[in-house]
Amino acid sequence: MTRCYNFCAGPASLPESVLETARDEMLDWHGKGLSLMEMSHRSPEVVGVAERAEQTLRDLLGMSDDYAVLFLQGGASTQFSAVPLNLLGDKGRADYVNTGQWSKKAIAEAKRYCDVNVAASSEDTNFSTIPPQDSWQLGADAAYLHYTPNETIGGVEYFWTPRVQVPLVADMSSTILSRPLQVDDFGVIYAGAQKNIGPAGLTLVIVRRDLLGRADAKCPAMLNWQTAADNDSMYNTPPTYALYLSGLVFDWLQRGGGLEAMGATNRRKAQKLYGAIDDSAFYANPVELASRSLMNVPFTLADAALDKLFLQESEAAGLLNLKGHRSVGGMRASIYNAVSEAAVDALIAFMQDFEQRNG
Numbered sequence: 559m560t561r562c563y564n565f566c567a568g569p570a571s572l573p574e575s576v577l578e579t580a581r582d583e584m585l586d587w588h589g590k591g592l593s594l595m596e597m598s599h600r601s602p603e604v605v606g607v608a609e610r611a612e613q614t615l616r617d618l619l620g621m622s623d624d625y626a627v628l629f630l631q632g633g634a635s636t637q638f639s640a641v642p643l644n645l646l647g648d649k650g651r652a653d654y655v656n657t658g659q660w661s662k663k664a665i666a667e668a669k670r671y672c673d674v675n676v677a678a679s680s681e682d683t684n685f686s687t688i689p690p691q692d693s694w695q696l697g698a699d700a701a702y703l704h705y706t707p708n709e710t711i712g713g714v715e716y717f718w719t720p721r722v723q724v725p726l727v728a729d730m731s732s733t734i735l736s737r738p739l740q741v742d743d744f745g746v747i748y749a750g751a752q753k754n755i756g757p758a759g760l761t762l763v764i765v766r767r768d769l770l771g772r773a774d775a776k777c778p779a780m781l782n783w784q785t786a787a788d789n790d791s792m793y794n795t796p797p798t799y800a801l802y803l804s805g806l807v808f809d810w811l812q813r814g815g816g817l818e819a820m821g822a823t824n825r826r827k828a829q830k831l832y833g834a835i836d837d838s839a840f841y842a843n844p845v846e847l848a849s850r851s852l853m854n855v856p857f858t859l860a861d862a863a864l865d866k867l868f869l870q871e872s873e874a875a876g877l878l879n880l881k882g883h884r885s886v887g888g889m890r891a892s893i894y895n896a897v898s899e900a901a902v903d904a905l906i907a908f909m910q911d912f913e914q915r916n917g
């Protein structure tokens with residue numbers, strides 16, 4: 559069996575040891591004579607798996623009990639609606655920062671429910687920058703401020719945390735667990751699992767408990783965080799298998815030394831790759847230096863006519879899913895937690911060889 563290096567933006571690479579454990583436990587979970595997938599979500603086994611996953615996540619993030627952890631479905635995209643439905647209360651306005659395609663989608667959805675004040679936008683730089691906070695125009699009487707700490711498509715990441723008076727809401731789909739995080743700075747953090755947490759189908763929401771109980775009367779029960787919290791994320795059938803796999807990923811992170819260690823590895827991986835891009839006249843990355851994502855590295859070739867050949871040859875070399883997002887073009891290497899340093903080294907070696915032959 560040969561496993562390729564997978565640079566997919568999502569669903570993304572999973573740690574090999576996690577897949578091996580899942581394989582070994584597939585037919586008979588811990589001697590119970592059936593797969594975890596086949597067990598009731600009310601069984602002590604599945605409840606135990608969910609509790610353990612939550613506890614390991616809390617330990618990894620150093621999260622206090624002031625926060626509820628919710629394991630939901632519907633992806634980060636469903637939270638684009640759940641955020642205003644749960645947080646507006648009696649206010650009619652929210653602040654949003656627009657730094658790329660995911661911010662835009664969150665804004666478009668919020669507009670169904672409230673007056674959206676776009677406090678800042680980097681659209682004028684084609685989303686290659688992050689507007690400094692002193693340029694933000696915060697709205698009066700906003701219920702919360704929403705931003706996207708890592709724009710997965712543009713490859714733009716915040717290395718600072720906005721300071722605002724209202725609850726801070728962050729779509730961390732493509733950055734959570736990539737480095738240490740101060741949960742206390744946030745009102746709500748949410749993330750689709752399929753980048754850095756586990757397989758698709760699970761959505762993580764971390765919400766400060768004092769923000770629960772404000773949901774609009776028309777908020778569907780399935781989107782109501784209070785309902786989820788009251789029912790330990792088992793108001794209906796949760797995605798049990800995705801939860802189990804995510805728990806294995808949390809264990810893997812903890813065995814590897816937690817988020818400090820992961821962050822150091824991720825910085826090294828990204829520095830190498832950006833270094834290789836910057837050292838060459840053939841490859842380029844458009845993002846301002848201070849905001850280059852550790853997780854998603856878009857890059858272009860000097861001649862776009864070579865894109866197709868680059869993709870064909872990289873795939874043949876076992877380097878998969880390097881095609882850039884259709885809205886940006888070029889290439890994108892997503893180098894999430896489970897993408898090893900060896901994978902990044904192999905990519906850089908391929909890029910240098912390709913440049914030699916075609917540059």
Ligand SMILES: *Cc1c(COP(=O)(O)O)cnc(C)c1O
Pocket residue numbers: 568632633634635636660706708709710729730731732749750751753
């Ligand atoms: C992938 C992604 C989403 C969409 O996630 P779904 O789970 O597919 O809804 C939203 N925001 C960001 C930042 C993402 O990377």
